[in-house]
Amino acid sequence: MTAVLTTTAMPPAATAPTALRRALPLLAAPVAFFVAFFAVPMVVVLSSSLAAGGAPSLANYARVLLDQYHWDVLAVTFRIAALTTLAVTLLGYPLAYYLVRVVSSNALRRSCVILLLLPLFTSNIVRSFGWMILLGRNGLVNDTLVGIGLLERPVRFLGTEMGIVIGLVYILLPFIVLAVGNALATVDPTLEEASADLGASPFTTFWTVTFPLCLPGLIAGVIMVFTLAASAYVTPALLSGGKITVFPMLIFQQYSTVFDVHYGGALSITLLVFTLVLVALAGRIGNGGGDRS
Amino acid sequence: MTSLRAAACCAALMAGTAVTHPAAAQTSLTVAWYGGNWGDAFRTCVAEPFTKATGIKVVAEIGTSTVTLAKLQQQKGAPTIDVAWMDGGISELAQAAGVTGAIDPQAVPNLAKVSPEAVYKADGAVYAVGTGYYSLGLTYNTQKVRTPPTSWDDLWKPEFAGAVTIPSPANSSGVPFILFLNKIWGNPANDLSKTFARLKTLDTALYFDSSGAASNAYQSGEAIVGAHFSVGAWDLADKGLPIGFAVPKEGVWATDARLHLVKGTPRQTEAARFIDTALTPQASACLAEKLYLGPSVQGVSVAPEVERKLPWGVGGSVKNLQLFNWADINRDRGAITDAWNREIARQ
Numbered sequence: 001m002t003a004v005l006t007t008t009a010m011p012p013a014a015t016a017p018t019a020l021r022r023a024l025p026l027l028a029a030p031v032a033f034f035v036a037f038f039a040v041p042m043v044v045v046l047s048s049s050l051a052a053g054g055a056p057s058l059a060n061y062a063r064v065l066l067d068q069y070h071w072d073v074l075a076v077t078f079r080i081a082a083l084t085t086l087a088v089t090l091l092g093y094p095l096a097y098y099l100v101r102v103v104s105s106n107a108l109r110r111s112c113v114i115l116l117l118l119p120l121f122t123s124n125i126v127r128s129f130g131w132m133i134l135l136g137r138n139g140l141v142n143d144t145l146v147g148i149g150l151l152e153r154p155v156r157f158l159g160t161e162m163g164i165v166i167g168l169v170y171i172l173l174p175f176i177v178l179a180v181g182n183a184l185a186t187v188d189p190t191l192e193e194a195s196a197d198l199g200a201s202p203f204t205t206f207w208t209v210t211f212p213l214c215l216p217g218l219i220a221g222v223i224m225v226f227t228l229a230a231s232a233y234v235t236p237a238l239l240s241g242g243k244i245t246v247f248p249m250l251i252f253q254q255y256s257t258v259f260d261v262h263y264g265g266a267l268s269i270t271l272l273v274f275t276l277v278l279v280a281l282a283g284r285i286g287n288g289g290g291d292r293s
Numbered sequence: 294m295t296s297l298r299a300a301a302c303c304a305a306l307m308a309g310t311a312v313t314h315p316a317a318a319q320t321s322l323t324v325a326w327y328g329g330n331w332g333d334a335f336r337t338c339v340a341e342p343f344t345k346a347t348g349i350k351v352v353a354e355i356g357t358s359t360v361t362l363a364k365l366q367q368q369k370g371a372p373t374i375d376v377a378w379m380d381g382g383i384s385e386l387a388q389a390a391g392v393t394g395a396i397d398p399q400a401v402p403n404l405a406k407v408s409p410e411a412v413y414k415a416d417g418a419v420y421a422v423g424t425g426y427y428s429l430g431l432t433y434n435t436q437k438v439r440t441p442p443t444s445w446d447d448l449w450k451p452e453f454a455g456a457v458t459i460p461s462p463a464n465s466s467g468v469p470f471i472l473f474l475n476k477i478w479g480n481p482a483n484d485l486s487k488t489f490a491r492l493k494t495l496d497t498a499l500y501f502d503s504s505g506a507a508s509n510a511y512q513s514g515e516a517i518v519g520a521h522f523s524v525g526a527w528d529l530a531d532k533g534l535p536i537g538f539a540v541p542k543e544g545v546w547a548t549d550a551r552l553h554l555v556k557g558t559p560r561q562t563e564a565a566r567f568i569d570t571a572l573t574p575q576a577s578a579c580l581a582e583k584l585y586l587g588p589s590v591q592g593v594s595v596a597p598e599v600e601r602k603l604p605w606g607v608g609g610s611v612k613n614l615q616l617f618n619w620a621d622i623n624r625d626r627g628a629i630t631d632a633w634n635r636e637i638a639r640q
Binding site (some may be wrong): 074087129132133136137138139156157158237238241242243244245249250252253256257258259260263 | 359386455457461462463465467468497498499500501502504505509510513514515626627630634635637638640
């Protein structure tokens with residue numbers, strides 16, 4: 001670890017011992033924080049998942065992986081996460097583009113960003129309860145759709161995957177807008193001007209210059225949104241009305257009401273591993289895109 | 294070197310807590326209780342009279358029963374919580390986890406006034422005492438449901454299709470409610486398959502995880518009839534919403550909020566005194582007025598307007614409540630939750 005620290009933390013001009021002495025106190029706090037609040041709990045979960053009846057065992061994992069039910073729940077969880085990510089991207093990318101490229105007044109852009117971030121200051125629980133009221137049978141959404149004649153009778157949103165996706169999209173939209181907006185802001189406009197000078201249409205310029213250049217930002221946003229959606233508990237728990245089960249709900253049940261930390265631990269590690277695999281795949285796609293540009 | 298610094302840092306932090314703790318201990322008692330109207334009622338009915346009589350400040354540690362149990366397990370050996378309120382069910386788990394200390398009848402003279410059902414013993418020692426009962430009864434929207442429901446079977450009436458709510462196993466009442474239905478329907482105790490088959494035919498708006506989600510559903514009209522806790526239902530009614538609460542002919546499943554003396558607390562005497570305060574007829578009557586908890590202290594009388602709202606309904610008593618053995622429920626909890634997930638919680 002020390003070797004890694006010296007190579008990464010050493011400024012080229014400083015001598016090695018001085019750099020090390022300067023870097024260590026700076027690193028001590030984050031490392032201690034990381035160990036105490038991430039590594040230790042992770043090890044606790046992992047070790048409890050590898051024990052059954054007081055002895056080391058893989059029985060908990062067998063119980064999770066050899067049961068078709070868990071694969072079905074996993075499929076529902078990732079389907080909801082993927083739909084959320086898709087919807088958030090389709091809504092968030094144009095919004096980020098608009099904020100960075102179209103809005104010319106700084107003050108207006110700043111107020112738009114504040115508006116976008118404002119919901120993050122409220123708890124997920126409160127916001128999900130809000131959606132329960134809006135999406136209910138007699139809620140604002142149904143009343144409006146029936147009122148303007150688009151629907152004959154109220155549609156059921158609560159207790160459907162659609163309802164969960166709506167709630168998650170609302171909560172996760174700011175993440176993708178910020179990630180894409182940042183990437184867009186750093187794209188050098190002269191590159192686009194050069195493309196236009198060479199005769200490319202605005203659309204071609206966007207697809208061959210702007211979009212590939214901000215792809216890393218988009219991928220970062222997509223990974224963030226996907227992992228947050230796959231691990232979300234509060235929103236699915238409230239908006240599913242208990243009729244759809246996602247993996248985090250199974251984990252919560254084991255830890256909070258059944259008190260089986262071994263089975264619960266195995267469920268947690270399973271979700272973590274599958275999410276990491278999917279994120280790694282997305283990262284590869286992101287790198288591939290980066291190479292092309 | 295990094296780890297050395299981290300260790301020094303931790304040691305400094307621990308030294309900091311060690312220095313501040315005894316000083317606070319002389320003047321305060323830490324009591325774990327629930328949030329919302331429950332916490333407010335515990336403060337008004339028990340903590341404030343206790344502080345008035347003893348001068349000892351009460352510091353509230355707010356959390357649900359499960360969270361409190363988790364905290365007690367973390368603090369085992371050196372507890373910072375002295376007294377803890379936990380619900381039936383979690384109380385038994387806390388006892389099994391070895392975090393509850395013995396409540397000495399000598400130090401808590403009011404224990405003699407408590408009805409025997411509310412004094413919980415293990416290995417000859419009292420480990421918990423009930424401070425009031427609440428039930429899971431039929432709750433309905435008085436505007437949309439003209440004739441008040443009188444039986445749990447009414448939930449299956451066609452006119453309520455899609456507007457019913459009952460607890461899910463993630464709620465503390467979820468698993469006992471399934472066992473309760475199994476019992477009132479006369480199904481064999483060791484076979485829940487018929488009960489699950491019947492529950493599958495119930496056309497619900499939602500299954501609620503938290504009491505708050507249930508209140509929200511009744512308030513928004515998403516559910517117009519179903520199960521809810523007596524405390525939550527009357528709270529809605531008191532806020533002026535058209536909500537009624539009924540004890541059906543088959544009865545109601547009920548449990549209680551219990552007080553525990555935390556094992557190993559350095560403030561034994563003060564903690565016992567606090568529990569004694571909670572068991573006075575005044576405190577019990579106060580909790581009945583604020584939360585409509587059915588008094589566990591014998592001979593407590595309340596105003597007729599309050600009595601009507603107690604968990605056993607008009608003219609009832611603790612004898613009318615179906616109080617199950619939590620040890621049985623906890624034993625089957627994993628299997629019942631699993632069956633629910635597979636049978637009910639998927640479309």
